[in-house]
Amino acid sequence: MKDTLSLVREGGLWCVRFKAMAGPCEVFVDGAGQEMAARIGQTAFDEARRIEAKFSRYRDDNIVHRINHSRGAPIEVDEETAALLDYAAECYALSEGLFDVTSGVLREVWRFDGTDNLPSPAAVERVRGRIGWDKVQWRNPVLRLPVGMEIDFGGIGKEYAVDRTALLVRSHQDSGVLVNYGGDLYALGPRCDGWAWEVGVDDPQKTGKGSVGKLALRQGAVATSGDARRFLVKDGVRYGHILDPRTGWPVKDAPRSVTVTASSCMEAGILATLGMLHGSEAEAFLEAQEVPHWVVRGS
Amino acid sequence: MQLKRPKRIRGALTMATSTLLSSVAVAQTPTRGVEVDVSGLRYAETDRVTVNKYQVQASKALPNEDVVRVGVVYDTMTGASPNGRYRLQDDTSSSSLIVTSASGHSFEVANDQDQSADLANSVWLTRFEDQRRAASLEWERAWRRNVTTIFGAVRSTENDYLSNGANATVVVDLNDKNTTVTAGAGTSFDTVDPEGGVPKELGTLVCASTQSSWAETVPDWIDCYPSSVRYKAGEKVVQNYLVGVSQVWNPRTVLQVNYSRGEYNGYLTDPYKQISAIGQIDVSDPDVGEAGVVYEKRPSYRATNSLYFKLVHVPTKDAAHFSFRYFWDSWGIHAQTLDARMHLEFTPRFYLQPHLRLSRQSAADFFVASFDHDDAKPVYASADHRLGEQVTVTAGAKLGMTFSKDLRIGIRGEYLNQKYQGHSLPDMKGVIVQFLLTSTL
Numbered sequence: 001m002k003d004t005l006s007l008v009r010e011g012g013l014w015c016v017r018f019k020a021m022a023g024p025c026e027v028f029v030d031g032a033g034q035e036m037a038a039r040i041g042q043t044a045f046d047e048a049r050r051i052e053a054k055f056s057r058y059r060d061d062n063i064v065h066r067i068n069h070s071r072g073a074p075i076e077v078d079e080e081t082a083a084l085l086d087y088a089a090e091c092y093a094l095s096e097g098l099f100d101v102t103s104g105v106l107r108e109v110w111r112f113d114g115t116d117n118l119p120s121p122a123a124v125e126r127v128r129g130r131i132g133w134d135k136v137q138w139r140n141p142v143l144r145l146p147v148g149m150e151i152d153f154g155g156i157g158k159e160y161a162v163d164r165t166a167l168l169v170r171s172h173q174d175s176g177v178l179v180n181y182g183g184d185l186y187a188l189g190p191r192c193d194g195w196a197w198e199v200g201v202d203d204p205q206k207t208g209k210g211s212v213g214k215l216a217l218r219q220g221a222v223a224t225s226g227d228a229r230r231f232l233v234k235d236g237v238r239y240g241h242i243l244d245p246r247t248g249w250p251v252k253d254a255p256r257s258v259t260v261t262a263s264s265c266m267e268a269g270i271l272a273t274l275g276m277l278h279g280s281e282a283e284a285f286l287e288a289q290e291v292p293h294w295v296v297r298g299s
Numbered sequence: 300m301q302l303k304r305p306k307r308i309r310g311a312l313t314m315a316t317s318t319l320l321s322s323v324a325v326a327q328t329p330t331r332g333v334e335v336d337v338s339g340l341r342y343a344e345t346d347r348v349t350v351n352k353y354q355v356q357a358s359k360a361l362p363n364e365d366v367v368r369v370g371v372v373y374d375t376m377t378g379a380s381p382n383g384r385y386r387l388q389d390d391t392s393s394s395s396l397i398v399t400s401a402s403g404h405s406f407e408v409a410n411d412q413d414q415s416a417d418l419a420n421s422v423w424l425t426r427f428e429d430q431r432r433a434a435s436l437e438w439e440r441a442w443r444r445n446v447t448t449i450f451g452a453v454r455s456t457e458n459d460y461l462s463n464g465a466n467a468t469v470v471v472d473l474n475d476k477n478t479t480v481t482a483g484a485g486t487s488f489d490t491v492d493p494e495g496g497v498p499k500e501l502g503t504l505v506c507a508s509t510q511s512s513w514a515e516t517v518p519d520w521i522d523c524y525p526s527s528v529r530y531k532a533g534e535k536v537v538q539n540y541l542v543g544v545s546q547v548w549n550p551r552t553v554l555q556v557n558y559s560r561g562e563y564n565g566y567l568t569d570p571y572k573q574i575s576a577i578g579q580i581d582v583s584d585p586d587v588g589e590a591g592v593v594y595e596k597r598p599s600y601r602a603t604n605s606l607y608f609k610l611v612h613v614p615t616k617d618a619a620h621f622s623f624r625y626f627w628d629s630w631g632i633h634a635q636t637l638d639a640r641m642h643l644e645f646t647p648r649f650y651l652q653p654h655l656r657l658s659r660q661s662a663a664d665f666f667v668a669s670f671d672h673d674d675a676k677p678v679y680a681s682a683d684h685r686l687g688e689q690v691t692v693t694a695g696a697k698l699g700m701t702f703s704k705d706l707r708i709g710i711r712g713e714y715l716n717q718k719y720q721g722h723s724l725p726d727m728k729g730v731i732v733q734f735l736l737t738s739t740l
Contacts, residue, residue: 079444083319090315094308156534164321183311267316270310281305289309 005045007013007038013191020048023182027169029178031192036103040172044165044179054080055153057104062152072147082141084153084160091133091270092133098277102145103131103245106151110250112241116234130140131245147235159223159269162186166265172292178217183224186265190218201259201294202226213294215261223268225276226257226296238298241277253280256298256299260291318371320666333359337736344729347424348378366439372455374431379424381724383572383682384592385669425571431457445472453487462489464537477547481557487537489565496529497570500596501680504573516578518592520676533566543607553611561603574682576670590672595681597665603628619644631664632686648701654713656693662686662721688720695731709735 005018014037015030027044029037036087052060054062063081076261077085088101109119109127130148137144145151153160158181166186175189178197190196202224215222232239232250239250258275262268271291278285286293335357344349356370418686425536433455447470455462464487491497498504506523507513517523543557578590609622619641626634636658643652663686665679695713700709711733718726 076443082444087315087319093314094311094315161315167320263313264316264320266319267309267312270312270316278305287304288307290307291309294690 002059005041007041016044021161021181022051025182026180028178032173036172040169040177043168043172047165047168048161048181049181051164054106055056055157057152058156067143067145068150068161070145072145074142074144076141085138085143086140088235089133089138095274097246098244098274099156100131100133100245101153102133102136102149103243104152104154105130106243106248110243112231114231116232118232118234124277127225128248152281155273156266158182158184158270159265162221162265184265185222187217220261220263221265222259222261223265223272224257224259225272228266244277251277251279255282255295257296259294260286311430332740333357334737340731340733340738342729342731344404344727345398347727348376350374350376350378356580361620364441368437370435372433376429379426381684382423382425383595384423385575385577429458431455459493459723460489462487479540479545481543483541485539489537490532490534490568491570492532493570497533497566498529498532498594500568501593504592504594513578513588513590513691514671518576518672518674520575521591521593523591533568533570535563535565535567551613555609557607559605563601565599567599567601568595569683571709572679572681572683574667574669578672595683596679597681598630598679601629616644632661634658634660652697654695658691662688662690668721683725684719689717691715691717707737
């Protein structure tokens with residue numbers, strides 16, 4: 001990954017761009033000089049890279065690796081990891097098992113490459129035995145993961161990075177900043193002249209080329225869950241990449257995408273994911289949460 | 300498939316999220332580079348000692364978040380320091396007072412304020428030139444979330460002095476980091492080896508020659524035919540212990556209490572310090588003279604105790620620091636020190652720290668200014684003014700400037716005045732000027 005930040009002036013705003021968490025990251029700064037924009041950009045870059053290094057499952061030198069190779073032995077985790085595990089436990093309970101950080105092992109049998117290579121039911125069953133937060137012994141600060149199970153923060157890592165970045169940037173400037181990590185956004189206050197940030201909700205049918213709606217964001221977060229690029233098709237049935245941890249299979253009749261706004265990116269992200277996991281009931285679920293949302297369904 | 304109305308979980312989710320985001324303290328981005336602190340200090344006493352001290356310290360956070368610090372200090376000390384002896388203004392019998400002190404040269408300096416033959420006016424000063432080099436290494440690790448250990452080693456060498464030491468400290472945070480408990484211990488092995496070895500304690504340096512009428516005034520116990528018995532080197536072992544608690548009283552105030560203890564065993568005498576035996580030939584004759592000079596002798600054990608209280612109050616961006624230290628030891632010394640410092644932030648880039656320190660010390664049990672003819676041989680004796688009764692006032696200020704997050708500079712100036720009681724040493728006045736620089740490379 002390129003280790004650099006770029007800082008350019010575009011459309012009356014400072015725009016910082018870098019790569020982190022396997023995707024493009026942007027921070028827009030309004031109403032500040034170049035030095036301040038650079039400082040804000042550096043803060044964002046450092047924090048995004050820090051979180052990525054600490055929680056990525058692709059690295060072999062961090063707490064996630066230690067946890068996933070603990071072979072059933074108890075591990076004592078640091079304050080930040082403990083807070084995330086507490087949060088994961090709470091979300092598991094609130095979602096009645098739909099949100100489960102131990103479900104990452106399903107990637108061993110599911111490969112969403114646009115082909116028709118579905119795994120066999122037997123293969124899925126074998127992996128299902130290694131999923132389930134209820135099998136994990138977690139008592140702050142000690143975690144005990146049964147052999148064969150894994151923790152994967154991939155579902156909340158980017159949103160966490162957005163919220164943490166916003167928290168740190170706030171000490172530099174508390175308005176006129178928009179953090180955008182690959183479509184998960186947080187706005188710290190509106191733009192300088194009082195106008196809101198204009199955010200387009202991507203049309204999954206025409207990614208990058210069209211939007212199904214625009215929202216005016218003055219403060220708060222936007223997160224999107226979608227299957228635009230990852231799916232399997234067999235016998236005319238489209239299998240989205242959102243897997244139900246309780247069954248091991250993709251959710252039936254899942255929307256193409258769900259976008260939610262909330263006061264934090266993590267909250268928006270969890271609600272968007274849960275919306276997807278509710279399949280045909282996505283709209284009903286999101287309405288019950290009384291949160292602004294957009295559900296896009298394909299043909 | 301849910302047929303019932305979906306539960307509203309949003310409220311609980313919002314709360315869980317804000318708990319998560321507020322519980323994780325703003326993490327310190329580990330220093331990507333090496334943080335370097337450079338300092339140059341000049342300390343000058345009027346007519347006395349001048350010290351130039353240069354210090355560099357580098358610290359780096361390792362990938363596993365341990366911190367390693369390396370420090371190097373280079374000092375030069377030149378000038379002249381009272382060695383405990385008295386020099387009399389009118390004394391013309393200098394031929395019987397040849398002096399070659401253990402470290403090199405002796406010369407006399409008279410206080411030019413008062414020309415009378417008063418004892419109060421002159422002291423012998425030993426001139427010296429010394430260089431000290433010290434290197435230190437420290438390794439800090441956070442083991443669990445709230446326990447940190449620090450291990451360190453220090454080695455220091457001077458022209459005639461060597462010190463090797465190691466220390467270990469444990470810091471534990473409790474009560475959500477509102478309470479911090481610190482415990483530490485250290486030990487060091489020190490050797491002093493002046494040219495020719497350390498002198499015999501209470502041995503005679505020089506005596507009035509038998510031809511002189513002063514000879515009769517020499518105290519009986521002083522051996523006027525000094526044996527030049529010298530020992531090889533003086534060694535001592537030092538152990539120190541520290542226990543402390545720091546408590547957040549309210550969001551703007553922190554209190555701290557520390558107790559530390561030192562145990563010194565071995566050669567604790569200063570090989571360069573002497574004591575005069577003053578004689579008076581005729582009771583009716585006001586003239587007094589130095590009849591002899593002996594080396595000092597201190598006990599081979601010393602236990603020191605220090606109780607320290609500190610209060611830091613931060614009402615706004617400014618801060619006030621107050622501290623009080625009470626010191627007492629097995630040599631009978633009691634000392635109290637009061638220190639006040641204000642941190643005033645004028646702009647985010649500049650701050651000023653005015654400082655005032657008052658300190659008072661009582662003399663050690665075996666402290667003597669000089670001996671008389673009638674004095675019996677003491678068990679221990681020292682005329683070192685640093686063990687005597689004194690009051691010190693220090694006042695100054697530091698100015699700090701932040702150029703960028705990678706560069707901070709400070710300048711400090713202090714004036715000190717030390718007055719001695721029960722001793723005829725004139726006041727010592729000194730000035731400290733220090734330059735500091737902190738940078739991240």
